[in-house]
Amino acid sequence: MTAIRKYWIALIFSGFAAFAYAQNDHGHDHPTHTDQHGHEHAQPDSAAPQPAEHAEEHGKCGHSINAPQEFNAGDNAVHHISDANIIHVFGDIYFHLPVILKSEKGWSFMTTKAFHPHHHSTGENSHEGYVLVHGGVMRIQGGQMADRDYAIEDITHLEVEGEGKKKMQYNAVIEGQCYPLEAKTTYDGGILGGGVTSFMDFSITRNVFTMLMTAIFLFLVFRSVANSATKRRGHAPKGLQNFIEPFYTFIRDEVAKPNIGHHYEKYMPYLMSAFFFILGLNLIGQIPFFPGSANVTGNISITIVLAVLTFLISTFSANKHFWEHTLWMPGVPALLKIFILTPIEILGLFLKPFTLLLRLFANITAGHIVILSFVSLIFILGKSGESMSGSIIGIGASTLLTLFMMTLELLVAFLQAFIFTMLSATYIGTAIEEPHHH
Amino acid sequence: MLFLADFNVLKPEPGLLIWTTVIFLLFWFLMSRFAFKPIGAALKQRETDIQNALDEAKKAREEMSHLQAENEKLLAQAREERSAILKEAKDAKDEIIAEAKERANAEYKRKVESAIQDIENQKMAAVVSLKNEVGQMAVEIAEKILRKELANKSEQENYAKSLADNIKLN
Numbered sequence: 001m002t003a004i005r006k007y008w009i010a011l012i013f014s015g016f017a018a019f020a021y022a023q024n025d026h027g028h029d030h031p032t033h034t035d036q037h038g039h040e041h042a043q044p045d046s047a048a049p050q051p052a053e054h055a056e057e058h059g060k061c062g063h064s065i066n067a068p069q070e071f072n073a074g075d076n077a078v079h080h081i082s083d084a085n086i087i088h089v090f091g092d093i094y095f096h097l098p099v100i101l102k103s104e105k106g107w108s109f110m111t112t113k114a115f116h117p118h119h120h121s122t123g124e125n126s127h128e129g130y131v132l133v134h135g136g137v138m139r140i141q142g143g144q145m146a147d148r149d150y151a152i153e154d155i156t157h158l159e160v161e162g163e164g165k166k167k168m169q170y171n172a173v174i175e176g177q178c179y180p181l182e183a184k185t186t187y188d189g190g191i192l193g194g195g196v197t198s199f200m201d202f203s204i205t206r207n208v209f210t211m212l213m214t215a216i217f218l219f220l221v222f223r224s225v226a227n228s229a230t231k232r233r234g235h236a237p238k239g240l241q242n243f244i245e246p247f248y249t250f251i252r253d254e255v256a257k258p259n260i261g262h263h264y265e266k267y268m269p270y271l272m273s274a275f276f277f278i279l280g281l282n283l284i285g286q287i288p289f290f291p292g293s294a295n296v297t298g299n300i301s302i303t304i305v306l307a308v309l310t311f312l313i314s315t316f317s318a319n320k321h322f323w324e325h326t327l328w329m330p331g332v333p334a335l336l337k338i339f340i341l342t343p344i345e346i347l348g349l350f351l352k353p354f355t356l357l358l359r360l361f362a363n364i365t366a367g368h369i370v371i372l373s374f375v376s377l378i379f380i381l382g383k384s385g386e387s388m389s390g391s392i393i394g395i396g397a398s399t400l401l402t403l404f405m406m407t408l409e410l411l412v413a414f415l416q417a418f419i420f421t422m423l424s425a426t427y428i429g430t431a432i433e434e435p436h437h438h
Numbered sequence: 439m440l441f442l443a444d445f446n447v448l449k450p451e452p453g454l455l456i457w458t459t460v461i462f463l464l465f466w467f468l469m470s471r472f473a474f475k476p477i478g479a480a481l482k483q484r485e486t487d488i489q490n491a492l493d494e495a496k497k498a499r500e501e502m503s504h505l506q507a508e509n510e511k512l513l514a515q516a517r518e519e520r521s522a523i524l525k526e527a528k529d530a531k532d533e534i535i536a537e538a539k540e541r542a543n544a545e546y547k548r549k550v551e552s553a554i555q556d557i558e559n560q561k562m563a564a565v566v567s568l569k570n571e572v573g574q575m576a577v578e579i580a581e582k583i584l585r586k587e588l589a590n591k592s593e594q595e596n597y598a599k600s601l602a603d604n605i606k607l608n
Contacts, residue, residue: 082446083454100453186449194449202453211458215465222473229480234487248477268478269470277465299447301454305462365447 061171061178062158065134066119073376077369081295083207084135086112088121089290097209101130103199105143114149125149130199131172131181135206138181139199140172150174155181167193207302210294214280222276251275251421259425260432267428270313274306275421282364282413286406297416298364300357307357310424315349318431352427356420363416367409374401572605579604 087095094117101108108128115123115132123132129146130139133155140146154173161167170181184201186194204212225244232238237245251271256264281296296302324330326345329337377398382391579601 078446083451184451184453186451187455188449192449200452202456204457205453207454208457208461211461215461219465219468219473222469222477226473226476226480230476233480233483237484245477245481248474248481252478265478269474270466272474273462273466273469276469277462295447299454301450302458304450305455305458309462361447 061154061156061173062169063156065122065155065157065170071376071379073373073380076376076379077372079134080293080372081298081365081368082136083205083294083299084121085132085137085201085203085205086117086121086135087206087209087290087294088135092118094121095290097206098204099130099137100202100204101128101137101139101199102202103129103139103143105146122155123152125151126172126174131155133170133181136183137201137203138170138172138183139197141180141182141198143198144179145174206294207296207299210284210291210296211281211302213291214284214296215277218276218280247275248272255418255422255425259422259429261429261434263432267313267317267425270309271421271425274310274424275417278306278360278420279413279417282417283410285364285368286409286413295365295368297360298368300361303357303361306360306420307353310356310427311350311353314424314427314431317428319434321433321435322431352423356423356427360416360420363412367405367412371402371405371409374398374405377401576605 085099086097089095094112096111096113099108099110099112099114108130110127112123112132114127115130116125117123117132117135121132121135126140126145127149129143130137131152132138152172152174153176156171156173156178158169158171159167160169170183172179172181182197182199183194184199185196186192187196188194221240222244225240228238228241229245232241252264252268256268256271260267278297281302284292285295285297287293326349327342329341329345332341375398378391378394381387381394381397579598583598583601
């Protein structure tokens, strides 16, 4: 038993070491790039058209994104957990999705097919001034080149200094000219290298598509259960009913009733929806191939929405008793209240949903990153195909470690869905708690 | 920093925010309207049904035992009644027999008494006829004595004496 445990620990540590090494490597290896890169870098990059020449040719624009470079596990993982405008099924087969963009010139509707994606989900041509780079839509700065579709000769990236920060600048090479590209608007306030740009992306992205698919699937399953539950009233439950109903009773008896109390029924639909929405997305995100694999619950935009809903529900359900205890705690000296207690309580009000959104996001993302890093072991140890024996060792280690991680992720999928629901119920319960009579 | 700058999943995006809100709100509404409410209601209904069925079974069991006790009581009562009836019948029989005996006795007594009466009457009749005869004899004797006295005084007396002795014999 101990021998096996030691073996496992050694394996896990070697996995982390490899991951750390990959990270380290990242720091020194600047010719890499940013957004959604590293896809399929495991394979020798023979498909890229004369990459070295491109890199020289457009030297003033920066390095071609197709230039050969060392495999980077970090970039690889980040690329795979990122949202994208297109779903890469395998090889050169893509699942095209609608693209909805809004710039100062108005709305643009298209599908990713308009970009004629080829290698690495990068478009062959521009469309209405937009280009597709590694699965993400970017815009040619200043709304140029929007009059027709232009053939994209190359996409390059260049590190630029801006506002005291290093930033990755992407350029599109069209007709031998270098055109800087803009990423879509994000609300990170520039802290993470994003920010408000000239266009917004309201597309049905991979994450949106997965959400829709999951929601419809769950709805159909639950609808059939509801139907049979209604029809078979007075009979023993059957089939799917036996699978779904215990979840309902579990959430009701273990989550809603003990935390919320008498008024639990009002909040049951929200708790159940949140639980199954998160669980469904967690599980579908674990399927490593199409139509799964989208990292939805590991994207902060999604967890923000869910946490904000919990915050709104608990805040708008809150009674006088809750506000009194939050803003003006009885039985505490006024000075203490003004300077310590009330500020802390108000901070806590917002910290609660913040931890809620961060916990789910971090757990799922971390799990995906670790799995992807373990898969990367194959390419790291195999030196991207140069070392046969390394690859074999990598495959062995990676299979074991990934199997272990996926099992753990399966547990985490249920656990995080449960924790989110449980904490939502707790926050609602605290907000509507009736005063105790001392 | 380069790595973090790439960390797309940590950047809130307007498109995803809006789509998530729309999809989740719709999901919430549709699920609560068409799935959770009916499932919850059906579950609640089933739970009450099961509770009711259990309660009913318990009640039925209680009723059963109650009925059984009553049955036993009724049986005991019937048995008691039967023995009472039997006893009554026996009493009636005894009474009838006793009465019959009494009546027979009485009849017997009456018959005996009437026989005794008859005997008495006959005896009295016999006595009366005897007395009549004796009277007649006495008169005859007296006649004969008177006749003898008329012939011989001493003889008359002896004769009377002997007559008297004769009477005594009777």
